[in-house]
Amino acid sequence: MKNTNISAMSISTIATIVLIVIITVYSELNQSFKDFLKNLAGHHWITKGIISLIFFILVYFILKNKLKESNVNKYFQWVLISTILGFLVIFLFYAYEFFA
Amino acid sequence: MVHFLIGVHAALGEIGAIGFLWILIELLNTKKRNINRLKTIALVATIFIFLSWTTGGVYYVNIYGSEVKPIIKEGPQPWAHAILMEVKEHVFLFLPFLALLAYSTIAKYEDKIFTSKLRTQLILLCLLIFILAFAIGAMGYLISSSARAALEAKIT
Numbered sequence: 001m002k003n004t005n006i007s008a009m010s011i012s013t014i015a016t017i018v019l020i021v022i023i024t025v026y027s028e029l030n031q032s033f034k035d036f037l038k039n040l041a042g043h044h045w046i047t048k049g050i051i052s053l054i055f056f057i058l059v060y061f062i063l064k065n066k067l068k069e070s071n072v073n074k075y076f077q078w079v080l081i082s083t084i085l086g087f088l089v090i091f092l093f094y095a096y097e098f099f100a
Numbered sequence: 101m102v103h104f105l106i107g108v109h110a111a112l113g114e115i116g117a118i119g120f121l122w123i124l125i126e127l128l129n130t131k132k133r134n135i136n137r138l139k140t141i142a143l144v145a146t147i148f149i150f151l152s153w154t155t156g157g158v159y160y161v162n163i164y165g166s167e168v169k170p171i172i173k174e175g176p177q178p179w180a181h182a183i184l185m186e187v188k189e190h191v192f193l194f195l196p197f198l199a200l201l202a203y204s205t206i207a208k209y210e211d212k213i214f215t216s217k218l219r220t221q222l223i224l225l226c227l228l229i230f231i232l233a234f235a236i237g238a239m240g241y242l243i244s245s246s247a248r249a250a251l252e253a254k255i256t
Contacts (some may be wrong), residue, residue, distance in 0.1 A: 001204060001207035001208050002208060004204045004207070004208050006201075006204065006205050006208060006209075009200075009201050009204055010201060012197075013197045013198065013200075013201050016197050017194055017197070020190065020193045020194065024190045042161075043161045043165075045157065045160065045161065045189055046157065046161060048190070048193060049153075049157065049193060052193055052197070056197055072218055072221075073217050073218055073221055076218065076221035076222070076224075076225065077221060079198070079201065079225065080221070080224055080225060080228055083194055083198065083228055083232070084228070086191070086194060087187075087191050087194075087232070090186075090187050090190050090191055091183070091187050091191075094182065094183045094186040094187055095183050097182070098178075098179055098182040098183050
């Protein structure tokens with residue numbers, strides 16, 4: 001674990017959360033995209049999980065050697081912000097969809 | 101009858117969440133440093149979050165969608181599925197990555213984490229994981245209650 005690049009992992013986490021939010025909202029707005037996700041792994045939620053896992057690993061390994069381990073503090077703040085915003089966007093989207 | 105996988109999924113998730121609360125407390129207590137214990141708790145808590153993800157997924161994909169979801173949607177509290185379940189299943193996808201980041205940071209920085217500027221951020225991350233996991237647990241409780249309410253409405 002000593003070789004882990006925490007800056008790269010933080011950005012990878014942020015990017016994955018953003019991707020999950022985008023896929024989630026877009027799949028609700030576009031039925032054919034949701035069906036496409038469903039056809040890939042049998043269930044849209046499984047596909048979302050697999051895509052996020054692959055994306056997280058991919059972004060981490062792309063950035064691992066390119067990014068210096070600095071500004072970790074700042075990246076961590078963005079992890080916290082993106083998580084809270086991601087939660088709020090998903091919650092407000094489904095609440096709006098239900099009440100609208 | 102409530103499926104046993106709900107209990108397994110909830111228990112794994114809550115134990116994982118308590119693990120992150122434990123890490124938070126260890127990080128606040130700067131006088132007594134035990135990095136090996138901290139690393140072990142972080143690893144176990146992260147594994148429990150991943151296991152909760154997979155057990156919850158097995159239940160959600162194989163049982164919830166076909167047996168529980170239609171009952172809730174026809175019952176008196178359809179918002180439990182339309183809002184809470186949708187939020188729960190998607191926000192849960194954040195947790196394994198957040199847990200992995202917290203564990204990796206502790207495993208990399210070891211003792212230095214107690215004096216690093218990152219300590220405060222890590223405390224906040226653990227707090228966020230704990231709050232999210234318990235919020236998801238509370239949503240699960242409300243979804244189960246809605247399923248029961250829907251069944252009761254069918255009987256009466």
